[in-house]
Amino acid sequence: MEFTGKTWKFGDNINTDLILPGRAQLFTEAEQLRCVFEGNRPGWIDEVASGDVLIGGHNFGMGSSRPAARSLRNTGLACMVAESINGLFYRNCVNWGFLALECDGISTAFEEGDEAKVSFEDFTVNNSRTGDILQSRLVPDILFNTMKAGGVLPLLEAEGLIAAAE
Template sequence: MKACGKVHKYGDNVDTDVIIPARYLNTANMEELAQHCMEDIDIDFAKNVKKGDIMVAKANFGCGSSREHAPASIKASGISCVIAKSFARIFYRNAINIGLPIIECEDAAEKIEAGDEVEIDFDTGVITNKTKGESYQGQSFPEFLIKIINSNGLLNSLKEN
């Protein structure tokens, strides 16, 4: 399983209130939430993101409240994977539960820049920055996580068994 796309880059401590502001939580419509994803720190994110793009951030991505809307709005926006130096634990769990691939990799988080073209091999964990000709070793995904992601989330994966 692979992902390839243009990078949208963010810094440290991007919290769930910035990922999807609370003022939009009165809807369960994922397309509507995607239109407001990241707008408080990147007003043009929704109009610039393309299906398959990749989000890269530094440390403690997804900190703050435990709202599931945060990873769901990222996924609905078209982002195929989030790479960060580290993730808040509840965000990490929520992302896996909805089938949003996430990878912790300090080198990639530090060296990849906005606009770079990046390819990720989930089986090996290798992240290739095609723009810079560099590779970084992230964690590979175990088979059960690949099944959850391919099933579009934990609940769908359980239903398929």
């Protein structure tokens, strides 16, 4: 599994209330998507394209348990690579099926707009412009399999533990 896409850069401590504002908590998934980063980067939601890659700083996704990772997945982003991912947000990436890696040095290795090649075979990230190849932290199988499968809900559905999505 490998993705090649244009990068969008975000800084350290990007919080869940920026990704998905509180006012959108009761919205539908489609309505929530329209609010992504409206407070810190208005208009971005119209610029991001399917297959793009988000580059994040330290402690990406700090804050609340809200389904902010689902909204990022719904933008069409192929995946994200951050210096580090907040523990709660990481759970939500796994469980909502949004591919996410942690990689030291990623935010200095990329300028916004650089093309990234992200491999989910060996968990490396390649900057096409500079030729730099960075090694991300490995993702344990049990978590990666859930992430790849689209999150935990399809798995629970297949086991007959929750109802199918309407």
